[in-house]
Each structure stands twice: as C-alpha cells, then as structure tokens.
Amino acid sequence: MPVTRMSMASREPDVALAVIRGLQPGFDFARDGDDAAFSFAVSHLGDERLSLDRLHLVCTARGVADPMTTFNVCEASPGMHLEVGREQLDIGRPFLYPLAPIESSWEHEARAHSVRVDIDAVETLAREYFGRPGLQVRFTGSAPLDPAAERHWRSVATHLHGPGSEPEVFDNVLLRDALFRTVAAALLSDFPNDTLDLPPAHDGGVAPPASIRRAIAYMEEHLAEPIGLVDIAAASRLSPRGLQDAFRRIVGVSPTQYLRSLRLSAARADLLAADLVHRDTVSAIAHRWGFTHVPRFAAAYRAEYGEYPHETLAR
Structure with a gap:
C-alpha cells in the first residue's frame, strides 16, 4: 500500500477548494466578503486504509459537503458549527462524522484535524474478530461513549498525529498495519455502534463453516x-x-x-x-x-x- 504525503498553503480560494475536495467529497464553501483576507494550509498523510489530515482556513464562510466515504473522527476549533440533518455536532469533543450530507459555518478561521479509516477495512477487521463473515458496522452516534472513551480516543489520535506520523514509523509496513489496527479497535470501542454487545470469537477470528x-x-x-x-x-x-x-x-x-x-x-x-x-x-x-x-x-x-x-x- 503506497503512502501519500502532502503539505501546502495558499491564499487562493480556488486552490483551497480543489485540495479540500480531494479530502472531503463534494465540498464547497461561500465566503462572507470575497474581498476579505483569505488563506489556507493543509497536510495529509495516509494510505488506502488510514489517513491523517490537518486543515486551517482563515476566512468567514459557510460550507457544504457530501456524505463521507470513510469513517472520519475529527477535532475542530471553537467557533465552528457543523450540522448533519437536524443534528448539530458537539465539536467540543472528538466527533465521528455521520455518513450523511454535512453543513458547516465558521467565523474568522477554522482549524481541524482528523483521523480517517476505510470502511471496508474496519468491517473486515470486525468480521475477523467477531467471527461473523457478513457483519456490517453501523455507528449510532457521533460522540464518544463516555469521558473514559473520549480520553482513550484522544490519546490514540495524539499518538497518530505525533510519533505515529513520523516517516520511520508510518512508512514501515508492519508498524503502519499496527497503527491501523489500533485506530480501528479504538473506533469500535470508543464510539457507539452495533458491535459493542457482540461476543468475540473464541480465538479472535474463526473461519465460517x-x-x-x-x-x-x-x-x-x-x-x-x-x-x-x-x-x-x-x-x-x-x-x-x-x-x-x-x-x-x-x-x-x-x-x-x-x-x-x-x-x-x-x-x-x-x-x-x-x-x-x-x-x-x-x-x-x-x-x-x-x-x-x-x-x-x-x-x-x-x-x-x-x-x-x-x-x-x-x-
């Protein structure tokens, strides 16, 4: 699995839009005052299963985006507002984007960093662990289960964006696989989903009959x-x-x-x-x-x- 790295900054809204659309499907935004100062910076690190992203936008704007195509847990700066349908997401905590269209707004600036994992890869891992070949993972809420789960997720995300993102770690196939498995396990353990009450297979994954x-x-x-x-x-x-x-x-x-x-x-x-x-x-x-x-x-x-x-x- 090839690793992709990208880091850039620009003062051109069209450039920002093109780059962000590569990370978030169908993204678009409208600024309040097109003549106002604008800048953005973005960094991306990932492979086909696990990605780490950071985004910084300086402007006042409203945005929309299509449903996520990955499981995406984000932490955002105060002052941002995110809505999915009629639900306003609590950005004071790490939050999992629901797989639905997203509306956002912010004043002056927006900062966010996220951890994204491939849906199929997470479900494959869950099927192996629970010994259920047809298992599909469904999340039933966007916030961590409780304060302990929130602390655990933050510690995982901090490690990923810190030591885990160093080339000598992330570029190592075995270490990167371990990072993915850690993230997938934390996601299934820390956020509400329909696997929480399932018993594991006796050996952590058995072949179906x-x-x-x-x-x-x-x-x-x-x-x-x-x-x-x-x-x-x-x-x-x-x-x-x-x-x-x-x-x-x-x-x-x-x-x-x-x-x-x-x-x-x-x-x-x-x-x-x-x-x-x-x-x-x-x-x-x-x-x-x-x-x-x-x-x-x-x-x-x-x-x-x-x-x-x-x-x-x-x-």
Whole structure:
C-alpha cells in the first residue's frame, strides 16, 4: 500500500477548494466578503486504509459537503458549527462524522484535524474478530461513549498525529498495519455502534463453516440471477431451515438479507460508475441487480447508505 504525503498553503480560494475536495467529497464553501483576507494550509498523510489530515482556513464562510466515504473522527476549533440533518455536532469533543450530507459555518478561521479509516477495512477487521463473515458496522452516534472513551480516543489520535506520523514509523509496513489496527479497535470501542454487545470469537477470528462459505460463494457467483433461499440452501448442502439457522447464528443475518446486502453493494458500485451520457438510470440499475420494485429498492438503499440512489447517481 503506497503512502501519500502532502503539505501546502495558499491564499487562493480556488486552490483551497480543489485540495479540500480531494479530502472531503463534494465540498464547497461561500465566503462572507470575497474581498476579505483569505488563506489556507493543509497536510495529509495516509494510505488506502488510514489517513491523517490537518486543515486551517482563515476566512468567514459557510460550507457544504457530501456524505463521507470513510469513517472520519475529527477535532475542530471553537467557533465552528457543523450540522448533519437536524443534528448539530458537539465539536467540543472528538466527533465521528455521520455518513450523511454535512453543513458547516465558521467565523474568522477554522482549524481541524482528523483521523480517517476505510470502511471496508474496519468491517473486515470486525468480521475477523467477531467471527461473523457478513457483519456490517453501523455507528449510532457521533460522540464518544463516555469521558473514559473520549480520553482513550484522544490519546490514540495524539499518538497518530505525533510519533505515529513520523516517516520511520508510518512508512514501515508492519508498524503502519499496527497503527491501523489500533485506530480501528479504538473506533469500535470508543464510539457507539452495533458491535459493542457482540461476543468475540473464541480465538479472535474463526473461519465460517464450509456450508456458509459455499452459500456465500454461490450468492456472489449468481448475484445478478433470480436465485432464492432454496437455490442457496442446495448450494450450501443444507436444508433451507438449516441454512437460515446457521446464517443467523454465525453471520448475524438471514441468507436473503445477506444476498440483498450484496446486491445493494453491487448496485451502489454501478451508480457511482454510471454514465449519464448513456442514460444509466436508477431503475435500470435496480432491475439489473434483481430489485423489481424501485421504491422499495430506494428505501433499502437509503437505509444501507444514508442517501437515495438518485443522489449517488448525480455525483
């Protein structure tokens, strides 16, 4: 995994906008008084799983941004206001950005530093630890669980932005992997999410039974085909009832729920890669992956990703 480093400063708003958009999807801002003094500075260090960012903007402005595509825990300067939907985030503490559109405002200047981790990588680690192949991590709040969790997260973030960011540490593959695992563990331990009550696998990660592996492989191979529980059970060499019981016990969801999640993921990939010139539509993509009822597809998609399919398509 290659490491990227970047540090720059500018007094040009257009330059700032282009750079920040590379870190925060769909970011835009409007200054109060375009003739007022403006400056920004940014630094970035990361690989495809873990990134550390610092940002300093000198201006008075309002900003908007698309939903985050990573788990992003930020600490911001006093005077900043951040809203997601109707929720105003408490910036007096470290906060986890919800996966939803963001509105922000600040006076005179804004400072922030953040720790970002790849969602898929965190979920892979959680699946290994809890021994649940289909586990998906859902955060239920943006603030740390309690003062002890906040202190723990701050200590992890301080180490990352300090000794952990030194080239002799971050550029070492083994040490960087350890940093990622520390951050992922702290994120799952310090912020409210639906894995907190799960028992760990006895050895920290067990392979799923062969029947479950066969069922998942069959689903992935026939994802765009009209398969159902009976087909999946036959491929797994279990009865439909036996497969349902095994899936709920080991994976945490039913086989059909797991199949739907796989199809929603495939549909999202198509929506993000859609070519509007060739008239890719939400309906066409939904039908491609077996969703015949588009409104129900849209509702399930929003529940899974925090936005409607047409919003993803419009990016």
